Amino acid sequence: xxxxxxxxxxxxxxxxxxxxxxxxxxxxxxxxxxxxxxxxxxxxxxxxxxxxxxxxxxxxxxxxxxxxxxxxxxxxxxxxxxxxxxxxxxxxxxxxxxxxxxxxxxxxxxxxxxxxxxxxxxxxxxxxxxxxxxxxxxxxxxxxxxxxxxxxxxxxxxxxxxxxxxxxxxxxxxxxxxxxxxxxxxxxxxxxxxxxxxxxxxxxxxxxxxxxxxxxxxxxxxxxxxxxxxxxxxxxxxxxxxxxxxxxxxxxxxxxxxxxxxxxxxxxxxxxxxxxxxxxxxxxxxxxxxxxxxxxxxxxx
Amino acid sequence: xxxxxxxxxxxxxxxxxxxxxxxxxxxxxxxxxxxxxxxxxxxxxxxxxxxxxxxxxxxxxxxxxxxxxxxxxxxxxxxxxxxxxxxxxxxxxxxxxxxxxxxxxxxxxxxxxxxxxxxxxxxxxxxxxxxxxxxxxxxxxxxxxxxxxxxxxxxxxxxxxxxxxxxxxxxxxxxxxxxxxxxxxxxxxxxxxxxxxxxxxxxxxxxxxxxxxxxxxxxxxxxxxxxxxxxxxxxxxxxxxxxxxxxxxxxxxxxxxxxxxxxxxxxxxxxxxx
Numbered sequence: 001x002x003x004x005x006x007x008x009x010x011x012x013x014x015x016x017x018x019x020x021x022x023x024x025x026x027x028x029x030x031x032x033x034x035x036x037x038x039x040x041x042x043x044x045x046x047x048x049x050x051x052x053x054x055x056x057x058x059x060x061x062x063x064x065x066x067x068x069x070x071x072x073x074x075x076x077x078x079x080x081x082x083x084x085x086x087x088x089x090x091x092x093x094x095x096x097x098x099x100x101x102x103x104x105x106x107x108x109x110x111x112x113x114x115x116x117x118x119x120x121x122x123x124x125x126x127x128x129x130x131x132x133x134x135x136x137x138x139x140x141x142x143x144x145x146x147x148x149x150x151x152x153x154x155x156x157x158x159x160x161x162x163x164x165x166x167x168x169x170x171x172x173x174x175x176x177x178x179x180x181x182x183x184x185x186x187x188x189x190x191x192x193x194x195x196x197x198x199x200x201x202x203x204x205x206x207x208x209x210x211x212x213x214x215x216x217x218x219x220x221x222x223x224x225x226x227x228x229x230x231x232x233x234x235x236x237x238x239x240x241x242x243x244x245x246x247x248x249x250x251x252x253x254x255x256x257x258x259x260x261x262x263x264x265x266x267x268x269x270x271x272x273x274x275x276x277x278x279x280x281x282x283x284x285x286x287x288x289x290x291x292x293x294x295x296x297x298x299x300x301x
Numbered sequence: 302x303x304x305x306x307x308x309x310x311x312x313x314x315x316x317x318x319x320x321x322x323x324x325x326x327x328x329x330x331x332x333x334x335x336x337x338x339x340x341x342x343x344x345x346x347x348x349x350x351x352x353x354x355x356x357x358x359x360x361x362x363x364x365x366x367x368x369x370x371x372x373x374x375x376x377x378x379x380x381x382x383x384x385x386x387x388x389x390x391x392x393x394x395x396x397x398x399x400x401x402x403x404x405x406x407x408x409x410x411x412x413x414x415x416x417x418x419x420x421x422x423x424x425x426x427x428x429x430x431x432x433x434x435x436x437x438x439x440x441x442x443x444x445x446x447x448x449x450x451x452x453x454x455x456x457x458x459x460x461x462x463x464x465x466x467x468x469x470x471x472x473x474x475x476x477x478x479x480x481x482x483x484x485x486x487x488x489x490x491x492x493x494x495x496x497x498x499x500x501x502x503x504x505x506x507x508x509x510x511x512x513x514x515x516x517x518x519x520x521x522x523x524x525x526x527x528x529x530x531x532x533x534x535x536x537x538x539x540x541x542x543x544x545x546x547x548x549x550x551x552x553x554x555x556x557x558x559x560x561x562x563x564x565x566x567x568x569x570x571x572x573x574x575x
Contacts, residue, residue: 012478013399017407020392023448027426028414035425045428098319106312114561115320118327121553123507125525126546129532130326133333133539141329144346173326234420237509241529255420255510262424263514271424279421286416 038272039063045268056269063273073277076252079164083253084232086168091228092221094176099183100213113184117177124174128241131170132157135242157243160250167238167251174238175231179224186220187213229285233278254278334358334543341539357540364535366520367545370527374506374549377442377523381505382498385446389497390490393456394482398468408457415450420510427514435515442515442523446505452497459493460486499560506553524549 040063043049043056067073102113119127134141135156143153154162194212203211214221236255239245245252245260258278262271328348333341337354340347361367395401396408426445427436435441463486471481487494509525516522522530528545535541 013395013401013404016391016395016399016478016482019388020411020448020453023388023445024411024414026429027445027448028417028422031422031425031429032417034428035422038425038428101312101316101319104312106309108313108316112316112320114558116323117557118554119323121503121557122550123509123525123528123553125507125509125528126330126549127326129528129542129546130330132532133543134326134329138344139342139346141325141346141348144348145325173323176323230418234418236420237525237529240509241532258420258424259510259514262427268424268428275421275424279417282418282421283416 035272035275038269039276040273041269043268044266045262046266059269063270064277067270067273067277072249072252072257075249076254076257079249079251080232080235080253082164083168083171083235084229086165087171087232088225088228090168090172091175091179092224094172095179095224096183096217096221098176098180099187102180102184103187113181116180119174120177122174124237125241127170127174128238131166131173131238132242135166135169158247160247163243163247163251167235167242170238170242171235179228182224183217183220186217190216226286230282233282233285330543330546333539334547336540338538338540341537354540357538357542357544360535360538360541361531361545361548364541365527365531367527367548369520370522370524371548373439373521374524375552377439377512378502378505380439380443381446382501384443385449385452385501386494386497388447389449389452389456390487390494391482392453393460394478394486396453396457397460397463398465398481398486399478411450411453414448415454423510423514426511430515437516437518437521439521442512443505445511446501449501452501455493455497456490459490463489495560499557502556503553 038056040058040060041056042059042062047055049055098116102109102116135143137143137153137155137158140153140156142156146153156166157163190213194216195208198208198212233253234255235253236259239251239253239256240259243251245256254274255278258271258274261267261274332348332350334357335353335355336347336350337352337356340350340352340354392411396404430436430441430444433441435444467485467489468481471485476484506523507525508523509529512523512526513529516526519527519530524545528542528549531545532542
């Protein structure tokens with residue numbers, strides 16, 4: 001009978017796949033090919049497309065060349081790297097700490113887990129508005145709390161040096177619960193016998209963390225770092241709502257630029273080329289991480 | 302004696318400290334939403350408003366079709382969830398239980414599309430929607446969710462664990478694929494479907510970039526869009542903005558709390574039985 005079933009109703013597969021394949025072609029493959037062509041033209045996104053009349057005009061690699069030659073592109077890249085340099089160490093420290101707390105066998109852990117997760121449920125727009133308000137230099141809560149410790153808080157989103165740290169601050173708050181749950185899953189997979197054996201050998205808490213927890217957590221850490229890098233290049237709502245790219249372009253990032261070029265400056269060809277550069281960067285990071293992974297990740301057999 | 306309590310005390314002290322840091326922004330949101338406009342710039346700062354004012358809540362509905370916005374968000378989120386899950390469940394069934402030529406290659410292609418970020422494709426997707434005349438429609442906002450690689454992947458992994466003996470028995474009884482799918486596979490996938498439904502609903506409820514590109518008329522906007530539009534027009538009326546933010550957060554927290562039990566079970570099913 002199993003052999004009979006294999007042969008049965010093979011054409012049904014087509015009907016079951018039809019909705020998803022329509023979506024795949026219409027909303028994934030065709031748009032990417034379409035935009036690839038647009039990225040070699042000077043189209044403004046408004047004029048009706050008419051290849052006979054030369055609309056849009058083919059400009060070859062001009063869009064790509066002028067993006068890579070622009071001071072703006074490199075500034076935007078620097079801004080993103082500045083974000084990554086602060087965000088990744090902080091989010092790893094925060095979410096691993098939170099996960100280790102949530103892994104303790106005390107009562108009330110479920111309540112803390114829920115509380116840590118609420119920012120993840122919040123939309124980025126609402127979260128960004130909350131932080132815009134609480135980071136207000138004069139009337140915001142953060143600088144008021146800093147005052148308690150005798151610290152004069154910075155101008156945050158109005159200060160070219162502090163706007164990006166402000167965005168990092170909001171992003172840590174928003175994402176910690178998400179990554180903490182991922183790390184918690186990793187911690188729960190570690191065999192308690194390792195810790196028992198280490199204790200018997202007289203290893204202290206720091207030693208156990210450094211030589212058992214961290215190495216055994218490295219596959220998850222690797223996964224989290226890749227996701228964080230990808231998140232970082234996709235930075236958008238927090239920038240749009242909190243700073244609008246300012247002050248003086250200090251928080252301009254790629255997706256924000258792509259959106260602006262397409263829908264404010266009506267340079268659809270340029271924006272499409274920018275999209276493909278972003279795609280290439282994300283792709284390279286993913287690939288690089290997959291390569292490096294083999295060198296430093298310990299998989300528990 | 303002292304040592305026995307040191308562990309729990311240290312635990313609760315640290316966990317509470319983190320929880321307070323996480324919750325301060327929410328406390329700030331609630332407190333600010335209940336301030337009058339004058340109290341927003343009062344020095345010293347009023348962490349608890351001296352006078353409770355509902356000015357912000359009144360204004361958010363006055364200056365914007367905000368009630369309409371809530372309804373729009375609900376429609377978009379529910380429809381996105383239905384469309385995404387229906388199409389993904391059907392595709393997952395074909396990938397898990399029907400043998401056809403090119404199945405593995407097609408599945409690999411679908412997995413490969415997970416590498417393409419939405420942020421790199423929203424422009425071409427917009428251009429396609431423009432060709433289809435779907436700009437400024439809910440259909441245009443919802444339609445792309447008919448293809449979701451993650452949902453297909455999770456459901457297919459789950460369905461592969463369902464014993465073929467069930468299907469063989471149904472075939473013996475003369476059932477076709479349609480009956481097997483509806484009567485057998487969908488009910489047996491309920492836990493993972495519940496998880497994916499919560500994820501889809503949250504994605505759609507909170508999404509910003511795609512609706513921002515697609516919807517430009519205030520009457521059609523979803524909650525995140527309305528909030529961003531308001532923050533452009535009333536940049537300093539934080540009582541209004543915080544009232545709107547609070548209204549946008551409450552439903553999603555309720556949905557999550559209600560679904561949490563299914564959510565966890567579903568995640569384990571999807572995650573462990575690879």
